Amino acid sequence: MEIVKWRAEYATLVAEFDEEHKQIVRLINELYNGLKEEQAEEVVKDALQELVEYTHFHFDHEERLMRRFLYPGYTEQKRQHDSFRSTINDVNAMVEQGVTGMGLPLLQMLREWLVTHILEVDKKYGTFFRDKGFG
Numbered sequence: 001m002e003i004v005k006w007r008a009e010y011a012t013l014v015a016e017f018d019e020e021h022k023q024i025v026r027l028i029n030e031l032y033n034g035l036k037e038e039q040a041e042e043v044v045k046d047a048l049q050e051l052v053e054y055t056h057f058h059f060d061h062e063e064r065l066m067r068r069f070l071y072p073g074y075t076e077q078k079r080q081h082d083s084f085r086s087t088i089n090d091v092n093a094m095v096e097q098g099v100t101g102m103g104l105p106l107l108q109m110l111r112e113w114l115v116t117h118i119l120e121v122d123k124k125y126g127t128f129f130r131d132k133g134f135g
C-alpha cells in the first residue's frame, strides 16, 4: 500500500534530487505500512528515524548546491526546509517519548508538505540547475 505515489509531474529535471525525492516517498510509504500493519513500535520508530535522517540529508544537499550556484530562491527554500526540520524533529522527539496515536494524521501532514514543497518550490530550481549543467 502506498499513501503517496511518485508521479511524473513531480520531476524537477535534476536527476539526483529526483532520486532523493523518490527515496523520501519510499520512506513515507514504509512508515505508512508499518503503522497500518501495526508493526512493532520499534519498527515504526526506526522507520520514522530513517525518514527524519534522510530528509535532513536531502535538505542539506539541496541547500549546498543552491549556495554554491547562488540560486536566487535560496531564502525561500531555506525558510521552508527549516520549518519542516523543526516539525519533524518535534514529531521524532514525541515518538521517542512514547506519544502515540498520531500515526495517520502525521503521515498525511508529511505527504502534503512534501508534495506541495516539491511541486511549488523545488520545481522552480529545475531549469536553473539544468542551465548549470545538472540534469
Ligand SMILES: [Fe+2]
Residues within 6 Å of the ligand: 017, 021, 058, 062, 118, 122
Ligand atoms: Fe527537495
Ligand SMILES: [Fe+2]
Residues within 6 Å of the ligand: 059, 062, 077, 081, 117, 121, 122
Ligand atoms: Fe527543497
